[in-house]
Amino acid sequence: MTSNRSRFVVLDGARGIAALAVVLFHLYSGANSFFVHFFLFVDFFFVLSGFVLAQTINGLGTYDAITKFLVNRFIRLAPMAYSAVSVVVIIQLGVNLKYLLSGNQIPEGVPLDALTLLFTFLFLQIFSLNSQLLLYPLWSLSVEWLSNVLASVTPRASTRGDFVFFVIPGVLLLVITTFTLDNSFLGNAGNQLGRGLFGFGLGLALWRAKNRMESSGRASLHFFIGILLTVLVLFINHFSRELALFVSSPLFATSIFMLYKFEMQVTEIWFGGCFKYLGRLSYGIYVWHVVATNILSVLSENLNLKIFELGYNFGIPRLIAVLLLTALLTELTIKFIEAPLRDRFKDA
Numbered sequence: 001m002t003s004n005r006s007r008f009v010v011l012d013g014a015r016g017i018a019a020l021a022v023v024l025f026h027l028y029s030g031a032n033s034f035f036v037h038f039f040l041f042v043d044f045f046f047v048l049s050g051f052v053l054a055q056t057i058n059g060l061g062t063y064d065a066i067t068k069f070l071v072n073r074f075i076r077l078a079p080m081a082y083s084a085v086s087v088v089v090i091i092q093l094g095v096n097l098k099y100l101l102s103g104n105q106i107p108e109g110v111p112l113d114a115l116t117l118l119f120t121f122l123f124l125q126i127f128s129l130n131s132q133l134l135l136y137p138l139w140s141l142s143v144e145w146l147s148n149v150l151a152s153v154t155p156r157a158s159t160r161g162d163f164v165f166f167v168i169p170g171v172l173l174l175v176i177t178t179f180t181l182d183n184s185f186l187g188n189a190g191n192q193l194g195r196g197l198f199g200f201g202l203g204l205a206l207w208r209a210k211n212r213m214e215s216s217g218r219a220s221l222h223f224f225i226g227i228l229l230t231v232l233v234l235f236i237n238h239f240s241r242e243l244a245l246f247v248s249s250p251l252f253a254t255s256i257f258m259l260y261k262f263e264m265q266v267t268e269i270w271f272g273g274c275f276k277y278l279g280r281l282s283y284g285i286y287v288w289h290v291v292a293t294n295i296l297s298v299l300s301e302n303l304n305l306k307i308f309e310l311g312y313n314f315g316i317p318r319l320i321a322v323l324l325l326t327a328l329l330t331e332l333t334i335k336f337i338e339a340p341l342r343d344r345f346k347d348a
Contacts, residue, residue, distance in 0.1 A: 007276075008263055009263065009269045010259050010260075011051075012280075013271075014044075015048055015278070015282040016275070016277075019281075019286045019289075023323070023326075027293065027310070027318070027322065028315065038234070040244060040248045042195070043248045043249050045140060045286075047199040047203040047206070047249055047253045048252075049147075049203060050202065050203020057069070057152065066153065069152055071345055073148045076283075077123070079333060079338040079341055080288070080333050080338065081287055083333045084291050087291050088135050093112070111133060111134065113130070115130075116131050126143060140192070143192055143196030144200070147196055151204065162201045162204040166201025169197050170194045170201060173191070174198060176194075177194060202249050202253045203256070210257060215258070219261075222261040223258070225255075225258045226257075226262065229255040229258070230255050233252065283330075284326065284333060288329045292322045292329060295325065296308045296318065307321075308321060
């Protein structure tokens with residue numbers, strides 16, 4: 001079974017659901033232990049990214065092709081990230097100005113020094129703690145960008161390149177940082193890079209091996225197994241975070257394979273339009289939701305809007321407001337920044 005499709009509706013929807021899971025993690029993990037496991041959905045992003053980009057990466061053979069690939073990836077990652085960071089900087093400058101005008105000392109908050117901003121805009125967040133404080137979700141974009149660059153420039157002659165350059169180094173970094181450097185900045189940076197390389201490499205390998213992997217059964221069974229494996233990742237993390245870090249990417253890879261098989265077997269996807277829209281917003285949801293949460297927190301604090309507080313009606317109004325504001329910011333970024341840039345560089 002082969003496919004030249006560039007978009008997969010079910011996997012797009014899965015990406016959007018994973019982004020929503022990360023939103024729940026950031027909003028509720030401090031108040032509800034069930035959501036503390038949802039941070040692992042970032043590993044789902046890594047595997048899925050490697051899977052959907054593998055066909056393009058495997059076709060890179062010339063300098064022009066590599067350049068075009070990296071430009072397209074930068075245009076995909078940078079506009080949303082840069083826009084969100086810019087809003088964070090503006091909000092922090094406004095907060096700082098408020099303290100200055102009131103004659104109070106500016107408290108330690110979001111760092112705005114030149115080095116922090118440089119690491120942020122160069123997608124080197126994993127190497128700067130201050131850069132991660134500026135907008136934490138960008139650490140995974142930093143890892144993904146580094147993975148994209150590495151995948152584009154490493155030799156593809158070896159069919160084991162996915163393991164040599166990604167999976168094996170990723171696992172080694174996880175081993176070292178989990179058991180020797182945990183709870184340190186260096187350990188955190190190595191752990192983040194290890195998770196990214198491990199997941200991205202498995203995604204690349206999965207695409208290459210998908211047609212040789214047999215999985216008989218009805219489409220509904222593939223779909224059910226794909227969902228069940230995702231739940232299993234959360235179940236494992238409940239008992240052992242260390243074990244979950246090592247098995248989450250392989251289980252997510254198997255889940256993605258099952259969902260891919262499901263999509264290849266069916267001719268019509270229920271709620272396909274919703275899945276496509278979730279896929280369209282997924283990246284923006286992941287990047288913008290922290291900014292949206294901060295905006296609502298500022299409004300709640302300064303305007304005494306109790307409805308936006310986490311304790312009001314189980315935080316449901318706050319969650320709805322965050323998602324609506326996130327969707328709005330995402331759509332605005334796509335329409336006025338990302339789409340014009342894509343048009344500008346589409347023939348580059």
